[in-house]
Amino acid sequence: MKYARIIDGVVDLISYDLPYFEGDPQPGWREVTDDVFAGFSFDGENFTGPEPTPPPRQTVLKSVVQARIIDAGKMAPAYGALTQNPVYFAPLVCSRSTQGLLRRPGRHAASHGSWPRP
Secondary structure, eight states: OEEEEEETTEEEEEESSOOEETTEEOTTEEEEOTTOOTTOEEOSSOEEOOOOOOOOOOOOOHHHHHHHHHHTTOHHHHHHHHHHOTTTOOOOOOOTTTGGGGSOHHHHHHHHOOSOOO
């Protein structure tokens, strides 16, 4: 025998013995068939398995895409399309804590002495 604990319409746990609490079976457990597993949905009568995971899509490196755009001579229109849509392009915003990171080495090196001067 196989038993499932169902919480909010989803199989939470599977047990091969009916769990007992102080001699009585615990509430919320139901006898199920062998093809039911944790994560299945339960509508009151039928168990439904989770949707299968779609196969992974083939990916292309960002640098390959950029090289193809440059080779096709479309870099300017592509950049223009990206920068016009705020969903795909976030403008650079500086705060006082990040301003030093964006300075050119020639200006910043004099104060720290860590970068060679141009």
